[in-house]
Amino acid sequence: MTHTAGAGRPRTGATFLVLCLGILSYALSQSLVSPVLPTIQHHLHTSQSTVTWVMTAYLLSASVATPVLGKIGDVVGKERMLLVALLALGAGSLLAALASSIGVMIAARVIQGVGGGVLPLVFGIIRDEFPRDRVSGAIGTAAALMGVGGGLGIVVAGPIVNTLDYRWLFWLPLIVIAVAAVATHLFVPESPVRAPGRIxxxxxxxxxxxxxxxxxxxxxxxxxxxxxxxxxxxxxxxxxxxxxxxxxxxxxxxxLIDMRMMRLPAVWTTNLVALLFGLGLYSLMAFLPAFVQTPPSAGYGFGASVTASGVFLLPMTVTMFFSGLAAGRLGLRFGARAVLALGAVLLIPSMVLLATAHAERWTIYLVAALCGAGIGFAFSALSALIVTAVPPAQTGAASGMNANIRTIGGSIGTAVTGSIITSGAVGGLPRESGYTHGFWFLAGAAAVALATTLLVPKARRATVAEPVREAGTLVPAADN
CATH class of the missing domain: 4.10.860 (DNA Excision Repair, Uvrb; Chain A)
Known part of the structure; x- marks a missing residue:
């Protein structure tokens, strides 16, 4: 089925702004809570081990919902399911803001996690609605916003809690989500592209x-x-x-997920790289704030407050945004695989620098900037590679699995890195050598990611408009 974003359909500019707002609302909901878990633990009178489920429950729910909602969107309509994802995100935020016990808070985070379907649904809508020459850049920007929102959440969490209250970590995103949901209903068209069949x-x-x-x-x-x-x-x-x-x-x-599609070289190799980059991003966001918050009396760290530790990560947010904006243009000129490799190339020296020279503040700022640029390039290229490797009717499912694999990589990375860092801890604080070994582990993961990019098939530079072969059938790469 062929259509254009022309007469009788909303302009793609307005659609894109609404889609970006949806991604930003989900990313903020994901990251705002992480730096203030001790605050939530205190206010809800629970233990440290229990409060970690505020994050774990969210990640589990998102891991399940992301590919499932992506597939349902392919079948029944992406705009409709995007509204469902945003409404679930909003309902979870409302319940979390009102929660008076840790059990209610964890249940609220499970509901919020359903919003993970936002990402694959947004990618699918972009592919269905946008002109071919704009798809790559739009996907790159949207993917970068996911990382930017994650970094921004860590930066602003401290000031929000200090100025207002931790419950505003849920009230403020709820306002953004409500605006995004209304705007989605008004400005995002329902795509005519459907995958036949049932769930x-x-x-x-x-x-x-x-x-x-x-x-x-x-x-x-x-x-x-x-x-x-x-x-x-x-x-x-x-x-x-x-x-x-x-x-x-x-x-x-x-x-639900076509295994023939998952076996495509461009798909499985891209998913493998996504696992490694997810490992690096989530681990860095989890442990770099903890490192800079460590009091200097431990022999390392800067004794930063929650707010100040967010400022250390501010360069990551800035460079992630601009590298995401540039990734689409670079991908059209040099190919998405080259942009993916560039992301890994930037990530390796930043992790090595973090492992070998973390005693100065400027080093942390430089590391954050390099990591942000590398991850911005990589996430944009990963999304573009997946979207252009599969037929339009499978965009949601394929993008959902790719986003899900990043989350799995993050779960594995934070668990393994945490075990390395905390081994030999004294008085509740990790030794400096624990952090050093943990950062070397992340440097090694970045090196493996760079090597893995060489397995990704090299596509012709006009990546977005190229047709894709699947199971011997020529499938159009876009339905515009």
Whole structure:
């Protein structure tokens, strides 16, 4: 089906602004809470181990909802499901703002996690609605905004709590979400591009089950013990459920995630790189603030407040935004794979610098700037590679899995990096050597990411307008 964003359809400029607002609202909801978990722990009278579920529950819910909502959007309509994702995000924010116990707060974060479907739905709408020559740049900017919103949340969380109250970490995003939902209804057209068929409920249930079985022990491994029966048992269960999920998908006439699509070289290699970059980004955002907040009496750190630690990450937010803006143009000229490699090239020296020279403030600012630029380039290129590698009817499902794999990488990365950093901790504080070894681990992951980009097939430079071959059939790369 062919259409243009012409007469009778809203202008793509207004549509794009609304889509960016939706992504920003989700990204802020994801990151605002992380720096203030101790504050939430104090106000809701709970333990440190329990309050971590405020983040874990959100990530688990988002991991399940992202690919499922992306697929449902492909079938029933992306604009409709984008509204559903935003409404769930808003409902969760409202419940979290009103929560008087940790149980209600965790339930609210589960509901918020359903908003993870925003990302693949936005990518699908861009591909369906925008002119071909604008798709790459628009996807790059939208993907960069996800990282920018994440960094911005960490920067502003401290001032919001100090000026207002921690509950405003949910009230303020709720206002943005409400505006985004109304604007989506008014300005985002319903795409005529549909994937035929119905939602494969057994596949959705198995996908949800193996993701939960995988991410729970990864998140709790350092507390339960990596060799404990619970961790090993859940990991084994995750393998069995994942195998069952793949078998169901392969035998299904209407799969939730098309395994033929996932086997495409451009798809599986891009997903592997996404796993590694997710590992680096989430780990850095989790542990760099903790590093700079450490009092100098420990032999390292700067004794920064929550607000000041956010300022250390401000360069990351700025460079991530501008590199995301530039990624689309660079991708059209040099190819998305080259932009992806550039992201890894910037990430490696920043991690090495962090591991070897972290005693000066300027080093942290430089590291944050380099990491932001590298991740901005990489996330934009990853999104473009996935969207242009699959037919339009599978954009939501493919983008959802790619975003999901980044989250899985982040869960693995924070768990492993946390174990490295906290090994040998004294008096509740990690040793400096723990951070050094953790940062070297992230440098190694960045080097592996660079090597993995060489496996990504090299596409012709006109990446967006090129056709894609799948299972011997020529499929148009865009439906404009």
């Amino acid at each position: 494969n409920l057994p596949a959705a249930a198995l996908l949800s089950a193996w993701l939960v079985a995988l991410l729970v022990p990864i998140s709790e491994g350092s507390r339960w013990g990596w060799t404990s029966g619970r961790v090993l048992g859940l990991l084994a269960l995750a393998v069995l459920l994942a195998a069952a999920w793949i078998a169901v998908e392969l035998r299904s006439a209407e799969p």
